Amino acid sequence: MDPRESRRESQPQPQRCAWTDLKHQAAEYYRSNEVPQRLEEVLNTMFYLRPPDFYGHLANYFSKLSKPPVICKLVGRKVLDGIGHPILEVEVSCQVKNYDKKICSSMISSHAEILENASSEEVDADEKERHDSVNMAIEWINESLDELLRDLQPTDQHKVDELLGEYFRKKAEEEEERREAEKEKEKETQEVVFPPSPPVTGPPGKKKQVKLGKKISVVENPIPPAEPAEPVIKGSMAIGCISLAVAKTAATTSDMPLYLQIALMKHNQDLPKELIMPMPVITLLSCGKSSPGKLNLMKEVMFIPPAWLTAKQSVERSLDIHKQITKLLEPVVQQPSPLVEGKKSAARDAGKKAPPPVIKKMSHLGCIVTGNETLEQPLTLIQMACTNIGLELGIDLYLGINCAAHELMDYNKGKYEVLFGTLKNPDEMVDMYVNLIHKFPYIIALIDPLRKEDTQQWENLCSNLGSKCYLIAEQACSNMSKHQDGQKKNAPKCSGLVVKYVNETKISDLLEMTKLLDGLKHVSVFGSSDGESSDDSLVDLGVGLGTRFIKLGGLSRGERVTKYNRLLAIEEELTKNGILCSREDYEFIDFTEDEQEEEEEELECSDLTAEIVQLALEKVMLPI
Known part of the structure; x- marks a missing residue:
């Protein structure tokens, strides 16, 4: 036996408080660094009087005295x-x-x-x-x-x-x-004076006359040009x-998950007793301008769960709908005729192969790309899929549409090309959305239904649909100029913003932005960019910031599935630790207000909205 062990056994077992006193005494000698010999004696005594957890306890204690990383x-x-x-x-x-x-x-x-x-x-x-x-x-x-x-x-x-x-x-x-210098240089090279060109005249003796009674085309009110x-x-x-x-x-x-670190920073190092999970907005279909059909409007048709569903239940329900959509899109295989065809028919078909199966294209957004001829077709397809598995739209789930209106504008004609060959001006777009929501009331979110420049139409949409669905600005805010003539440009009137983590956006900017949005009738949607990496930190940011929704794309492609897996892991961890906040009262927020309330809060809200817009322009909602 080791003589040191036998000596330790021969000594009486120490009281816990005596060893603790020696520990504090050793810490004082360690800090002072004046009596190293005495420190060594104390440490030796502690070693012989050590409790069972001596090594781990001592290591943890003295590690706290080291410099922070x-x-x-x-x-x-x-x-x-x-x-x-x-x-x-x-x-x-x-x-x-x-x-x-x-x-x-x-x-x-x-x-x-x-x-x-x-x-x-x-x-x-x-x-x-x-x-x-x-x-x-x-x-x-x-x-x-x-x-x-x-x-x-x-x-x-x-x-x-x-x-x-x-x-x-x-x-x-x-x-x-550098840009100013380049502009000056271009001006210098372009300052060349050319002689005025003679006016163009037609052949002598042939003057073009205006025919009487001919209708003159009336040009519609021009749309506001897109801001650079x-x-x-x-x-x-x-x-x-x-x-x-x-x-x-x-x-x-600090040995903590990122979402807790973000939550601590947002609440000034005071961790809330409960954390709420953002509701996942899951893309089901893509029917936008890049799809094979005539429909251009619906870049994303998205699944929005009811508030009482957990993230795990939402993902499972979305997967069930996705499977049903896949089945409904399978091509009908034509069976060969049992009748024996003649020699002429056999010779005609000789060497010919069966038609190739329809290949389902997957979007970079992680969803199926479908070709549609009308606005109603993709919505009817999802409705059929839900009916097949016993789900009712408007009760068991809701839908949202990312319209991406900035991609639909034909600036030569000054109209939106909703369907191939079907053009609508901004006022007609408002009427179309009102009719669409009236026909499909389970659509509770429209993202970028108009360009940012169509401010009057945004207000008309809010007046007509603000109590029925969220009107979310994504690209409509990110393209806004920061300042013009020293005055801040107002964002379009909307009920929510999509916040993306891109460019020079910093963590402190996200914290400040979400703090301003909290408590207002503006919902925050934390969104992923079009091209995604395998970094799943986006989910931790959404949970830590406490955003109402998180938009991660579809349930295909590894870089997006990784984020959904992280979302499920965080929900399981919060449930296990007993700090998951219930979403029973987390229902739809009516954006419309009484006229009297608007008049009373107009000044206060205008100042706060200006502050939000300025922050969104300068820090968070950056140009893409």
Whole structure:
């Protein structure tokens, strides 16, 4: 037997309080670092009087006295998203207990929107812009931002975001100066005076006369032109990606999930007793402009669960509907005729093969792409699928439509092309939506039903449909110019916003934005971008921020299924810990208000709305 063990057995068993006193005494000697010999004696005594958990207890206690982790290295690299496009990844290393360790990484998608029906020239330009933007972001990270954030604690998110914001502002100023210099240079090269060209006249003796009685075409009221998109600074995705990576690092080093870290920051380090899960908005069908049929309007037809369904039940119900839709879309296989055809018929059909089966195209949004000829067809298809499995629309589930109206505008004709060859002006669009909701009352959300510029029509929609469905602005807000002539532009009147984590958006911006939306009759929808990565942090952000909905696309494609799996895991964890908030009273919010209430709250709401819009323009709802 070890003599030290025999000596320990011969000594009387210590009282717990005596060993605890020695522990505190050793800690004092450790801090003072003046009597190392005395510290050694105390530690030896503690070793012989140690309780069963001595090693683990002592290690945990003294580890708390070490310096907090600090950022020691940032690495940026190019990776691919779910459809092969380049995106940015940032890896964070920290110095933890005098060792440099790789803690975690985050990925952020490109700011560009994916248009499946784009021309080859547009695709090439878009691909070049993506590569240039990612390469610039990597250059920012590896050359400047790595040194700027070194030795900062990852838990100090406010300080990190403040430095990132200052860095981006300097880059934005440099980019503005460069653009101004290019404009001046172009003006100088174009200032060439040409002699005035003689007026064009017809042949002599032949004057064109206006025929009497001919109808003169009356031009309709012109639509407001699209405001120029705010240019995106190449490399700006480095700011948002680093901010997210630092938040994940703080959660990892604090040994807590990211959603709790975000919730703590939102509630000023005071963790709420319960957390509520955002309701998943799941895409079922895509019938937009890139689909094979005539219908252009419905870029996404989405499943919206009732408030009493859990996330797990919502995903399972959506999967059941998806299976039924797949069955209904299966082509009818024609059986060969039992009659024996003649030689002429056999010779005619010789060498011919059976028609190939219909291939169901899957969208990058993770859903089935279907071709439809009318507005009613996709809705009727979903209704049939629900009936087959005993579900009733309007009770067991609801629907939402992402209209993506900005993709439908034909600016040469000044109208929306809802169906191929069917054009409607903004006022006719309002009438169409009113009739559609009247016919299908289980549609409770319309995303981007109009362009942002059609402000009067947005107001008309809110007046007619605000008490029946949510009118959500996504692209309609993200393309707004930040300032014009020193005045802030108002967002279209709507009942909710889709918040996306792209470009220079920082964690602190999301916190501030959702705080302003809380308590208002504006719902927040945390949405994924068109091109998604396998990083599932988006779900933690939605849960931590407490958004009402989370929009992740369909239940296909690995990068989207990964996020749904994370959503289910968080719900299970909250249930196990007893902090999952019930959604029984989490029903539809009527956006319309009484005229008297509007007059009383007009001044207060206008100021707050302006503040929300300014924040959305400057920080969160960035141009795509």
